[in-house]
Amino acid sequence: MICAYCGKEAKGTKEHIISCAILDLFPECYITFDDARDKIHLGDPMVKDVCAGCNNNKISYIDSYAKGLIGKYFTKKYDEDDKLEIEYDYTMVQKMLLKYAFNDMRSRKDDCSFFDKEILHYLMDVCDEIPKENITVLCGLAVNVSPAPDAIFGNLKLRWCKNPLFYSNSTIRHINYETGAIILNEDVEKEDFPDLKFSYLFRFNSVQFLLMCWDKNSEKIDQNNIVLDCQYPYHLMKPNENKAVLPLCTDELNYHKFEHIHVRWDGLFEVGLMRKYASGGSYIYKEHIEKEWQEEEKKISEEHPRK
Numbered sequence: 001m002i003c004a005y006c007g008k009e010a011k012g013t014k015e016h017i018i019s020c021a022i023l024d025l026f027p028e029c030y031i032t033f034d035d036a037r038d039k040i041h042l043g044d045p046m047v048k049d050v051c052a053g054c055n056n057n058k059i060s061y062i063d064s065y066a067k068g069l070i071g072k073y074f075t076k077k078y079d080e081d082d083k084l085e086i087e088y089d090y091t092m093v094q095k096m097l098l099k100y101a102f103n104d105m106r107s108r109k110d111d112c113s114f115f116d117k118e119i120l121h122y123l124m125d126v127c128d129e130i131p132k133e134n135i136t137v138l139c140g141l142a143v144n145v146s147p148a149p150d151a152i153f154g155n156l157k158l159r160w161c162k163n164p165l166f167y168s169n170s171t172i173r174h175i176n177y178e179t180g181a182i183i184l185n186e187d188v189e190k191e192d193f194p195d196l197k198f199s200y201l202f203r204f205n206s207v208q209f210l211l212m213c214w215d216k217n218s219e220k221i222d223q224n225n226i227v228l229d230c231q232y233p234y235h236l237m238k239p240n241e242n243k244a245v246l247p248l249c250t251d252e253l254n255y256h257k258f259e260h261i262h263v264r265w266d267g268l269f270e271v272g273l274m275r276k277y278a279s280g281g282s283y284i285y286k287e288h289i290e291k292e293w294q295e296e297e298k299k300i301s302e303e304h305p306r307k
Ligand SMILES: [Zn+2]
Pocket: 003, 004, 005, 006, 007, 008, 050, 051, 052, 053, 054, 055
């Protein structure tokens, strides 16, 4: 086997697509739903093309950072009114998401030419701390604002997908506040970003990250970043900042239909509010079910300890 990182011939070791340390934080999520292969299994999502030297010595610092960040802020759920400010290291967040995307792309046998010598060096060298300008990262708070409890759709706290669908306009054309009727925007188009090589959406329980990887020679990156910043309910992370307040990035539809990135002004935010007010301001049955589910989750965690 040729090691995906150092390029040397060596025996392959198992590399978790998402750090094992993060999976350890969520023992209740013990089933893998592998849409790419249309399989459901009990094992962790893995690739096996990294040599022991790279796996254990070169890239493991990224996993340690990831565990710290996710463990500190995102093992709990938040409400839509919560204000969460996080402290982070921009370079490390870039590296963490890049590593997971790279793992996932290799596991799907996708074209990995984006991960050239420069990017691999960036990942393998803890001292290579200059963030990449052709990579954009956004973050937002994932809150279930819908009337449907999380567990209805499976225990999907950890999710990721390649090339999520970015909308260019609201999915709702009109809301009739008298009757509650909603007219959908049938011809809403997909937003196309020039010089985008690929993108990824990650959810780690209560946070979502968007990773955008641009052509290195692109002159459209600044323009794309402006569109991303203005058009979507995410915070655009910047190299010179180390703190961010996470905006609510989910509405009642895309909290569950995760691959859909709705615009900031999507009427669904309004529909969600309208529905909630019509239900007296809270979803009491959902809250009741969620409380019960938390108890159930505790049991599941105990029944499925991680190593
Ligand atoms: Zn190696």
